Amino acid sequence: MTLLENLAKALAGGSIEIVDLTHTLDPDFPVIVLPPEFGQCARFRMEEVSHYDHRGPAWKWHNISMSEHTGTHFDAPSHWVSGRDVANGSVDEIPAGNLMAPAVVIDCSAGAAANDDFELTRDVLAEWEDVHGRIPEGCWVLMRTDWSHRSGAAYLNMRDDGPHSPGPTPDAIRFLVDERNILGFGTETIGTDAGQGSHYTPPYPAHYYLHGAGKYGLQCLCNLDRLPATGAMLVTPPLKIRNGTGSPLRVLALKET
Amino acid sequence: MSEPIAPPGKKNPQRRTDVPQTPPQQRSRAALGLAAAAAEGRFMLQVCGDCGAVQYPPRDACSRCLSINLQWQDVSPGGRLVAETRVRATTDLYFRKQMPVRVGTVKLDVGPSVICHVHGDVGDGADVRMAIKLDRAGQGVMMALPVKETPFMEDDPRLREMSCTPRHRRVLVTDARNPNAPAIVSALAAAGAEKIFVGLSEDWRPNRHNDDIMAVPGVEMLPLDVTDSKSVEELAAELGGKTDILVNNARYVRPGGLMARNDTVFAQNEMDVNYLGLMRLAQAFGPAMCARTADGTNAAVAWVNILSAYAISNSPDYGCFSASNAAALSLSQNMRADFRTSGLRVLNVFVGPTDDDWHQELPPPKVPANTLARSLVQGLVDGLEDVYCGDVAKDMIERFRASPKIQEREMTGFRS
Numbered sequence: 001m002t003l004l005e006n007l008a009k010a011l012a013g014g015s016i017e018i019v020d021l022t023h024t025l026d027p028d029f030p031v032i033v034l035p036p037e038f039g040q041c042a043r044f045r046m047e048e049v050s051h052y053d054h055r056g057p058a059w060k061w062h063n064i065s066m067s068e069h070t071g072t073h074f075d076a077p078s079h080w081v082s083g084r085d086v087a088n089g090s091v092d093e094i095p096a097g098n099l100m101a102p103a104v105v106i107d108c109s110a111g112a113a114a115n116d117d118f119e120l121t122r123d124v125l126a127e128w129e130d131v132h133g134r135i136p137e138g139c140w141v142l143m144r145t146d147w148s149h150r151s152g153a154a155y156l157n158m159r160d161d162g163p164h165s166p167g168p169t170p171d172a173i174r175f176l177v178d179e180r181n182i183l184g185f186g187t188e189t190i191g192t193d194a195g196q197g198s199h200y201t202p203p204y205p206a207h208y209y210l211h212g213a214g215k216y217g218l219q220c221l222c223n224l225d226r227l228p229a230t231g232a233m234l235v236t237p238p239l240k241i242r243n244g245t246g247s248p249l250r251v252l253a254l255k256e257t
Numbered sequence: 258m259s260e261p262i263a264p265p266g267k268k269n270p271q272r273r274t275d276v277p278q279t280p281p282q283q284r285s286r287a288a289l290g291l292a293a294a295a296a297e298g299r300f301m302l303q304v305c306g307d308c309g310a311v312q313y314p315p316r317d318a319c320s321r322c323l324s325i326n327l328q329w330q331d332v333s334p335g336g337r338l339v340a341e342t343r344v345r346a347t348t349d350l351y352f353r354k355q356m357p358v359r360v361g362t363v364k365l366d367v368g369p370s371v372i373c374h375v376h377g378d379v380g381d382g383a384d385v386r387m388a389i390k391l392d393r394a395g396q397g398v399m400m401a402l403p404v405k406e407t408p409f410m411e412d413d414p415r416l417r418e419m420s421c422t423p424r425h426r427r428v429l430v431t432d433a434r435n436p437n438a439p440a441i442v443s444a445l446a447a448a449g450a451e452k453i454f455v456g457l458s459e460d461w462r463p464n465r466h467n468d469d470i471m472a473v474p475g476v477e478m479l480p481l482d483v484t485d486s487k488s489v490e491e492l493a494a495e496l497g498g499k500t501d502i503l504v505n506n507a508r509y510v511r512p513g514g515l516m517a518r519n520d521t522v523f524a525q526n527e528m529d530v531n532y533l534g535l536m537r538l539a540q541a542f543g544p545a546m547c548a549r550t551a552d553g554t555n556a557a558v559a560w561v562n563i564l565s566a567y568a569i570s571n572s573p574d575y576g577c578f579s580a581s582n583a584a585a586l587s588l589s590q591n592m593r594a595d596f597r598t599s600g601l602r603v604l605n606v607f608v609g610p611t612d613d614d615w616h617q618e619l620p621p622p623k624v625p626a627n628t629l630a631r632s633l634v635q636g637l638v639d640g641l642e643d644v645y646c647g648d649v650a651k652d653m654i655e656r657f658r659a660s661p662k663i664q665e666r667e668m669t670g671f672r673s
Contacts, residue, residue, distance in 0.1 A: 027485045030461040036614075039522040043459075047486055152461045159463075 021221045021251040022072045030156040042067040068246040074238035075217030079245040082212030091244040099237040103140035112145035118166035135180045147188040148222035167194025170205035177213045184216030192217040258408035265554040275551035277599045278351040279394040287315040291397025295389040296642035300334040303327040313369035334387040335366040373399035378407040390419035393600035420640040421559035424449030426501035433457040437626040439469035444630035456481025483507045483534030489541045497545030504561040514576030527581035547599035559602045566609045566650035609649025
């Protein structure tokens with residue numbers, strides 16, 4: 001049997017499971033909130049065009065609208081100023097070969113449960129590597145926080161001094177980019193950066209370093225608690241939008257059962 | 258004094274809701290001047306530009322000299338009730354539900370005698386203060402009121418029928434995030450609203466006005482986002498049948514004109530809230546409200562839009578916002594046409610720059626939220642269609658009436 005025949009057999013037999021890491025696109029799903037003088041991330045909206053009625057007797061369909069960065073979404077390098085000149089930096093230019101890649105999962109759920117501003121530090125990564133081995137090149141690094149179990153106000157967790165949610169430190173991201181050459185970094189929170197990420201130097205270090213190095217971001221993921229620390233494979237094709245800086249997408253993970 | 262109206266009890270679900278009816282609609286074009294006066298709560302009659310005779314009823318030529326130079330002017334509303342009766346039977350479907358109706362003849366101080374509705378507190382032969390009121394057909398009709406306020410005066414059945422008072426009614430205020438929401442909710446409560454529902458968008462992010470709103474008795478907050486059709490439809494499905502007055506205070510405003518940005522992002526948001534938001538609300542809530550305009554003490558009566566005075570003529574410093582409000586103003590006229598047969602009134606409250614975050618760069622005068630709320634509620638009590646709140650709005654409409662083109666030239670002229 002060929003490799004793909006084996007894969008098909010494993011999928012049909014259940015020895016490989018597909019886990020959906022995607023939130024439903026829903027008007028009520030929180031989006032990032034910037035200071036109001038800036039343009040904002042458009043919410044997901046759906047307008048009915050017809051419903052098997054006088055507007056279209058045999059068909060139902062909707063017009064939808066949203067930002068490139070609404071819901072579970074992919075960040076391309078061109079999203080950030082540091083990545084503006086990166087080759088193949090927009091979603092339509094990303095090589096197809098980069099749209100499937102292995103993933104490792106760093107479990108920060110205990111820390112995030114105790115501290116809304118939990119930081120994924122270089123030490124946390126070192127401890128993880130002590131147990132699971134070196135983070136392989138070209139893989140997705142997923143930060144599991146179980147934040148996706150939250151909803152509504154608790155998810156954005158906005159206070160007078162801004163949102164509070166866990167994320168990586170500048171050092172940790174530099175380590176992943178410079179010393180591990182990962183493909184990208186994914187989170188369960190509203191962005192790849194911590195809620196208070198604007199107070200690091202540089203501000204929003206995950207965006208800054210990842211995209212500056214041509215790496216990708218995934219955010220608003222869910223079901224990371226169903227993935228193994230190592231051994232999962234992600235399927236992450238964003239919509240092919242010309243010069244798009246990101247895209248909502250369906251994120252699938254393959255794991256061996 | 259008038260008999261105070263008792264708060265309506267729970268509706269008997271076994272009885273058919275009374276079908277909306279309106280008083281006779283037919284008028285001559287000249288008589289529409291009464292509706293125009295009533296829309297703003299003014300007492301205006303035609304005055305002959307040649308001989309000075311005050312005319313009534315409205316006509317095309319002077320009753321004294323046959324001049325066609327008749328101008329609508331504010332005139333003294335004083336008069337004396339010289340005769341009165343009560344109509345107890347009629348074939349008119351609307352008035353059948355209103356019987357008996359007190360009518361009388363008033364000799365106006367300015368000359369003509371008019372047959373008019375008479376408030377219950379006006380004594381035989383008494384001096385009266387005349388008002389032109391919009392009836393449920395949206396036509397201007399005369400009503401004789403007591404010269405001085407009387408206790409529970411607004412509870413007179415005829416006057417209440419001409420009014421859109423919040424007293425004993427259930428009101429929906431659409432946007433808890435607008436800084437004017439606490440003031441509007443408080444003013445409605447003070448005017449006797451039985452229940453005030455307030456729409457809150459995106460409860461996943463904080464709203465700094467929530468505590469002030471919830472401190473007002475009779476308030477309930479419910480999810481509503483005027484930019485989301487489904488959200489609007491869902492709330493209308495729940496509340497459309499018990500919304501007696503809808504106050505649309507949702508607004509998106511960003512300073513800047515056409516050339517301030519080279520994109521349409523803020524302009525789209527402005528259109529989405531200020532224009533399409535109104536459309537979504539009207540499509541969702543309009544039918545249910547229009548079906549309940551004869552539903553007893555707390556029948557549906559009014560729809561309130563808060564529009565920028567720059568809907569009348571564009572203010573280039575807020576040019577895109579002005580354009581979205583011009584669109585909303587136009588849509589409100591469409592609403593009036595579509596709601597006309599039900600008698601549901603559309604009240605537009607025009608307001609100049611408001612005293613809030615998005616008008617920081619403008620000098621006074623700016624309209625405080627309390628002033629806006631007071632004007633809005635008074636407009637409902639008086640049963641108006643157009644309220645110009647604050648000096649800027651009053652100035653805008655005056656200049657528009659004098660000459661739209663001169664106003665446009667002034668508004669679009671030299672800017673420092």
